[in-house]
Amino acid sequence: MGLSLGYLAFGVSDLEAWRAFGSHVLGMDVTDADDGLRIRMDDRAARFHLQRGADRLAGLGLEADPGTFDDMVSHLRSGGVSVEHDVELAARRGVGELARFLDPAGTPVELHHSPMLA
Secondary structure: OOEEEEEEEEEEOOHHHHHHHHHHHOOOEEEEEOOEEEEEOOOEOOOEEEEEOOOEEEEEEEEEOOOOHHHHHHHHHHOOOOOEEOHHHHHHHOEEEEEEEEOOOOOEEEEEEEEOEO
16 A cells, blocks of 8 residues: 655645745746645645645645545554545546545645546
């Protein structure tokens, strides 16, 4: 069951500062989204999802192979982890399917597959 880092989601108090930082400092492609900004650095539609809010890590996107996604969700549940499928969040993140759970520190982890390409 292989996983890779798909994206990071952050709450940010100053979207315009992040727009400037992403485009002018990091040299990445920054686009508007309904709930904030998206920053692209490669062939994926976004590697950073920024939404207005308290400055914090709002989600860790772990990408799974579509063929193992259901097995991973079952594995988490069998280990006592509460996992919720979130169709609305999957659409906002630009992925085919998304299951959300919390890590031991309370950080939302977003297991997903089939990310949208740019």
